[in-house]
Amino acid sequence: MTTSIESPRAARTVRRGGVNWEKWGWIYMRVSGVALVVLIFGHLFVNLMIGDGVKALDFAFVGGKLSNPFWQVWDTLMLWLALIHGANGMRTITNDYAHNRLVGVVVKGAILAATVVLIILGTLVVYTFDPCPAGAPTDLLPTFCTGG
């Protein structure tokens, strides 16, 4: 093993009192990580392994799942935990590699903006979603929409 990778390292910052956010971020990555192992492998198993897997995914499939409070809560937890976990990881990587201060601020601003927008969008979709939209072709809808 002669390959070596230059170790990137964020500048050491001196913190004077207050909340140790880096410590809470470190704890969050581990706690959310364990939860996400369960949530994401459950998601992958139900959507890709059971039945016809990826071939069975369509509006009717998602409509059936998101009409069930169990999957609404599951997907909401997955959305929030995964996006914040991913955004915090991207922040760490940005701190390690962006040596120019302005570049770092712009990149982290973009990560934050994308995260906030997608959490709001995703949460609204989960709770305002209509599995039986009026006027849609009935063959595309879950069977419970037509009483079948």
Added chain:
Amino acid sequence: MWSWVFHRITGVAIFFFLLVHILDTALVRVSPEAYNAVIGTYKNPIMGLGEVALVAAIGLHALNGIRIILIDFWAWGTRHQKLLQWIVIILWIVLLVGFVPRHLINVFSE
């Protein structure tokens, strides 16, 4: 060192997939036709192989993440980090052996 490199690479890749996946799923709020058109692209063979890569990346990131936690919080884990590394690789292979044939049969059938 390599598990650190792969943890970063898979993490970034999964993050970008997550951004796209939330947007495509949000199409259920637009119309059944719009959602079905986009999710249909997940079913073509090239995307099917992409899903194998995605699950491989998620599996490695998840298993290596658990290894990091065990090393951080458990003295035994720190002492046996090399053994844990091998367990990660073995479980990752078991995961893919379970997933890949089943998924590819789904993707390439009919």
